[in-house]
Amino acid sequence: MTEAPGVVRITDVAALAGVSPSTVSKALNDTGSLRPATRARVREAAERLGFVPDASARSLSARRSFTVGLLSTDSAGRFSLPVVLGAENALVGGQISALLATARHDAVREQHHVRSLVARRVDGIIVTGRTTDARPPIRVPMPVVYAYSPSQDPQDASVVPDDATGMSEVAAHLLALGRRRIAYVGGRGDQAASTLRLAALAAALEDHGGTLVGEPLFGEWSERWGRLAVDLVLGDHRPGDPLPVDAIALASDQLARGGCDRLRDRGVRVPEDVAVTGYDDWDVMALASRPPLTTVDPQLDRLGQRAAELLLAAIDGTPAHGTELSPPRLVVRASTAGDA
Amino acid sequence: MTEAPGVVRITDVAALAGVSPSTVSKALNDTGSLRPATRARVREAAERLGFVPDASARSLSARRSFTVGLLSTDSAGRFSLPVVLGAENALVGGQISALLATARHDAVREQHHVRSLVARRVDGIIVTGRTTDARPPIRVPMPVVYAYSPSQDPQDASVVPDDATGMSEVAAHLLALGRRRIAYVGGRGDQAASTLRLAALAAALEDHGGTLVGEPLFGEWSERWGRLAVDLVLGDHRPGDPLPVDAIALASDQLARGGCDRLRDRGVRVPEDVAVTGYDDWDVMALASRPPLTTVDPQLDRLGQRAAELLLAAIDGTPAHGTELSPPRLVVRASTAGDA
DNA sequence: TACGGTGAGGAAAACGGATTCCTAGTTTCC
DNA sequence: GGAAACTAGGAATCCGTTTTCCTCACCGTA
Numbered sequence: 001m002t003e004a005p006g007v008v009r010i011t012d013v014a015a016l017a018g019v020s021p022s023t024v025s026k027a028l029n030d031t032g033s034l035r036p037a038t039r040a041r042v043r044e045a046a047e048r049l050g051f052v053p054d055a056s057a058r059s060l061s062a063r064r065s066f067t068v069g070l071l072s073t074d075s076a077g078r079f080s081l082p083v084v085l086g087a088e089n090a091l092v093g094g095q096i097s098a099l100l101a102t103a104r105h106d107a108v109r110e111q112h113h114v115r116s117l118v119a120r121r122v123d124g125i126i127v128t129g130r131t132t133d134a135r136p137p138i139r140v141p142m143p144v145v146y147a148y149s150p151s152q153d154p155q156d157a158s159v160v161p162d163d164a165t166g167m168s169e170v171a172a173h174l175l176a177l178g179r180r181r182i183a184y185v186g187g188r189g190d191q192a193a194s195t196l197r198l199a200a201l202a203a204a205l206e207d208h209g210g211t212l213v214g215e216p217l218f219g220e221w222s223e224r225w226g227r228l229a230v231d232l233v234l235g236d237h238r239p240g241d242p243l244p245v246d247a248i249a250l251a252s253d254q255l256a257r258g259g260c261d262r263l264r265d266r267g268v269r270v271p272e273d274v275a276v277t278g279y280d281d282w283d284v285m286a287l288a289s290r291p292p293l294t295t296v297d298p299q300l301d302r303l304g305q306r307a308a309e310l311l312l313a314a315i316d317g318t319p320a321h322g323t324e325l326s327p328p329r330l331v332v333r334a335s336t337a338g339d340a
Numbered sequence: 341m342t343e344a345p346g347v348v349r350i351t352d353v354a355a356l357a358g359v360s361p362s363t364v365s366k367a368l369n370d371t372g373s374l375r376p377a378t379r380a381r382v383r384e385a386a387e388r389l390g391f392v393p394d395a396s397a398r399s400l401s402a403r404r405s406f407t408v409g410l411l412s413t414d415s416a417g418r419f420s421l422p423v424v425l426g427a428e429n430a431l432v433g434g435q436i437s438a439l440l441a442t443a444r445h446d447a448v449r450e451q452h453h454v455r456s457l458v459a460r461r462v463d464g465i466i467v468t469g470r471t472t473d474a475r476p477p478i479r480v481p482m483p484v485v486y487a488y489s490p491s492q493d494p495q496d497a498s499v500v501p502d503d504a505t506g507m508s509e510v511a512a513h514l515l516a517l518g519r520r521r522i523a524y525v526g527g528r529g530d531q532a533a534s535t536l537r538l539a540a541l542a543a544a545l546e547d548h549g550g551t552l553v554g555e556p557l558f559g560e561w562s563e564r565w566g567r568l569a570v571d572l573v574l575g576d577h578r579p580g581d582p583l584p585v586d587a588i589a590l591a592s593d594q595l596a597r598g599g600c601d602r603l604r605d606r607g608v609r610v611p612e613d614v615a616v617t618g619y620d621d622w623d624v625m626a627l628a629s630r631p632p633l634t635t636v637d638p639q640l641d642r643l644g645q646r647a648a649e650l651l652l653a654a655i656d657g658t659p660a661h662g663t664e665l666s667p668p669r670l671v672v673r674a675s676t677a678g679d680a
Numbered sequence: 681t682a683c684g685g686t687g688a689g690g691a692a693a694a695c696g697g698a699t700t701c702c703t704a705g706t707t708t709c710c
Numbered sequence: 711g712g713a714a715a716c717t718a719g720g721a722a723t724c725c726g727t728t729t730t731c732c733t734c735a736c737c738g739t740a
Contacts, residue, residue: 007461007481010697020720025698032699033717055460056405057696059396060725070440075425081417088442092449097456100410100440102428109432116437120395121347141347223628254624284594284624288563290601349726360690365728372729373687397726400695 008051017045028053059121067097068311069117069125071138073149075104078282079300080128083147086304087126087311094312096123105130114138124311126304127151132160132192143314147307148300150323157314158323159307163193164200166296166328170249170277171204173294173330177337179247179275181213185229185259186251189218197251197279213245226250226258230266239267246274247336253278253285256293260335264290275336281329291334298328348391357385368393399461407437408651409457409465411478413489415444418622419640420468423487426644427466427651434652436463445470454478464651466644467491472500472532483654487647488640490663497660499647503533504540506636506668510589510617511544513634513670517677519587519615521553525569525599526591529558537591537619553585566590566598570606579607585614587676593618593625596633600675604630615676621669631674638668 014021019042026032027042034042045051059065068091074080088098099122101113117125117140124142129135129149137151138144144151150158174182184201186194198216205212217232219225233248250256256278263270270276270291278286281297303326310320354361359382366372367382374382385391399405408431414420428438439462443450457465457480464482469475469489477491478484484491490498514522524541526534538556545552557572559565573588590596596618603610610616610631618626621637643666650660 021697022699022721023719026719029698032719035718038718052455052459053698054400054696056396056399057725058698060394060400060696060727061698063725065396067439077417077421077425081421084440085415085417085442088440092452097460098440099407100424100428100438102425112432115392119392120437254628258628288594288598351726361727362691362729363689366689369728372689375688378688393728394726397695398728400697400726401728403695 008049010051010053012049013042013046013051016049017042064123064315065121066095067099067120067122068308068315069099069101069113069120069122071101071103071110071113071117071125071127072129073103073105073110073135074128074130075102079130079148082300083128083304083307084126086301087147087308088304089301090305090308091312096312110138114140118142123315126307126311128304132163132196134192143311143319145307145311145314145320147304154323155321157310157320159303159310159326160323161298161300161303162325162327163196163298165325166279166298166330167197167200167249168204169328169330170279170294170296171201171208171210173332173336174247174249174275174277175204175208175210177247177275180210181245182210182247182249183213183233183245184216184249184251185226185233185255186216186218187221187225187255194218194251197249201249221252221254223254223258223261226255227262229255230259230262234263234266234268237266237268243268243273247276248274249277251279253280253282253289253293253295256295256335257285257289260289260291260293271334271336277336281331286331286333289335294333294336295331296328297331299326302326348389350391350393353382353386353389353391356389357382404463404655405461406435407439407460407462408648408655409439409441409453409460409462411441411443411450411453411457411465411467412469413443413445413450413475414468414470415442419470419488422640423468423644423647424466426641427487427648428644429641430645430648431652436652450478454480458482463655466647466651468644472503472536474532483651483659485647485651485654485660487644494663495661497650497654498663499643499650499666500663501638501640501643502665502667503536503638505665506619506638506670507537507540507589508544509668509670510619510634510636511541511548511550513672513676514587514589514615514617515544515548515550517587517615520550521585522550522587522589523553523573523585524556524589524591525566525573525595526556526558527561527565527595534558534591537589541589561592561594563594563598563601566595567602569595570599570602574603574606574608577606577608583608583613587615587617589617591619593620593622593629593633593635596635596675597625597629600629600631600633611674611676617676621671626671626673629675634673634676635671636668637671639666642666 010021010024014024024042027039070084072080103110125144128147134152135149137153137156146158150160184198202212217229250259256276278293278295281295286293286295350361350364354364364382367379410424412420441453465484468487474492475489477493477496486498490500524538542552557569590599596616618633618635621635626633626635
């Protein structure tokens with residue numbers, strides 16, 4: 001499509017309305033002083049021709065692009081996708097477009113994308129990652145907000161899920177149900193998502209008379225590890241024996257689902273004998289699990305939305321600093337409550 | 341960030357190199373005739389200042405934006421995300437940026453996004469959807485390629501997964517394993533993904549001496565329905581009874597996973613008694629299933645990549661017409677083969 | 681020595697809007 | 711009735727690059 005036949009310029013509208021281009025601009029942007037009749041005539045002409053002002057020209061003149069970059073290092077998108085969607089959605093409200101740049105966890109690629117975003121003079125950048133572990137900041141001449149993965153520089157603006165609160169609410173929920181002997185199963189031990197949640201759980205139990213049973217377990221973020229971990233928790237327990245725990249808090253819905261499966265395999269009833277909790281509120285896991293999982297929804301879309309808000313504020317000259325926690329939401333289902 | 345202090349213009353480079361702006365442009369773009377020494381001097385100056393040409397200005401002059409729109413109507417992103425990522429990846433190679441526009445299945449929103457893409461004078465648009473059902477085309481003055489969800493207008497360029505081939509390969513695989521009495525479990529009966537796969541299975545069985553056992557079953561795309569459907573297939577079968585089928589082909593990995601669970605619950609061995617196949621190769625389902633699922637990988641990233649290629653070709657003046665099928669890949673795992 | 685050809689680089693004109701002046705009318709006020 | 715104060719709208723400038731001319735110097739050739 002080389003010659004773009006149907007593209008309408010401001011001069012076309014001006015000609016049809018019988019005014020000058022500058023008048024058209026004023027009419028459509030509600031600036032300058034024009035008679036209402038003129039404004040209306042121009043509007044109608046623009047409408048009739050389907051005139052849509054050229055964003056490049058506008059950007060050039062306005063010295064800003066009305067575009068922000070979404071730099072994602074998460075190729076699978078499990079976590080960054082909701083963040084990105086939430087952000088994109090918040091941006092649309094501000095008449096801002098989103099430029100997608102996926103780096104698939106590759107520094108060279110990321111550098112290339114950063115350069116491309118700078119070339120496009122994006123008004124700001126939202127950086128998202130795969131994990132909640134801190135990542136190196138990017139150096140660019142425009143505002144940046146880190147979402148999900150915070151920046152290693154505490155001066156940068158970051159928004160991360162409030163895992164501590166999330167897990168505290170899980171603990172409070174289990175304690176309220178009368179559970180006291182609780183085991184923890186994490187994912188990879190070198191990741192904040194595992195350790196932070198453990199710390200929050202341990203603290204909450206300590207404060208309210210619960211007991212963290214056994215050593216915290218770390219492995220991979222898979223259902224398989226959830227099953228194995230449950231075996232470790234149960235030890236050589238046989239149906240009918242007293243159970244070493246009355247609840248297991250697992251650090252993800254995948255783990256929890258695997259855990260439920262193994263508990264069922266071994267004749268342990270969920271939640272009557274052992275309550276189980278997950279984390280993430282990933283519907284295909286949490287709802288498909290038998291029973292459905294009590295879990296924590298990190299509300300990643302809200303997180304992304306919040307990141308977009310902070311970015312827009314920064315673009316408007318009010319930058320934020322430091323890491324902001326985005327609130328999670330406890331979702332109670334049958335794996336603890338006994339009702340679907 | 342109002343005044344963008346660090347932004348370098350072409351005139352700055354020109355001043356440093358002691359030449360005119362036009363010479364800088366020629367030097368950096370390898371056009372015009374310049375002495376190698378001059379070119380090098382300019383390059384060095386640009387490098388030193390970290391000059392990155394303003395894309396808006398470049399677009400304005402070039403009359404194209406070097407940007408394409410990715411219009412997605414899939415809010416969850418299960419299917420369109422891989423397509424989008426594949427496309428974005430292919431575009432980066434061509435120095436093209438991707439503008440993300442998610443419409444969450446809302447026509448008003450979609451219209452708004454379309455307008456925004458037109459305003460940005462994107463060079464082309466890739467439209468993706470949630471299902472493989474045809475969707476209404478968009479009317480814009482630039483090339484469009486429909487990915488995953490084809491356009492209702494057969495003249496438009498669309499790329500869709502080749503479900504017929506995928507399911508045929510499943511059938512061939514099952515037949516090669518000696519299975520002959522095969523049941524089919526679909527998802528929603530009003531969706532092409534259910535009906536097309538059924539048709540392909542039925543055709544393949546007919547051609548090669550297999551039998552489609554019972555009525556095809558349609559329901560929702562959930563594990564729950566997979567479990568229910570297996571109950572329907574087995575009827576009042578008791579362990580030890582002869583089985584009505586020796587294989588079940590389910591239209592998604594979610595269905596198949598649910599199916600496997602129910603088969604195990606009822607004491608039917610997979611794959612010894614009944615082979616099970618899924619569709620989609622969604623890792624969290626296919627790999628976590630017990631046993632792991634033989635399935636079809638629709639290779640959506642390749643599909644997205646192909647859509648991007650077609651779009652780039654169209655932008656270069658060679659538009660494609662009609663619907664192209666993107667090849668799937670059979671992935672054999674333990675649910676049919678007996679080995680992990 | 682004069683002249684066409686060629687190579688290097690500069691000047692200027694797009695590109696499409698937004699914005700900042702201006703300039704004619706038209707009011708308003710004394 | 712005349713000058714100041716507004717108003718409505720047009721002309722010109724700018725945004726940062728690319729691209730199309732031009733110009734000037736230098737070369738070889740007649």
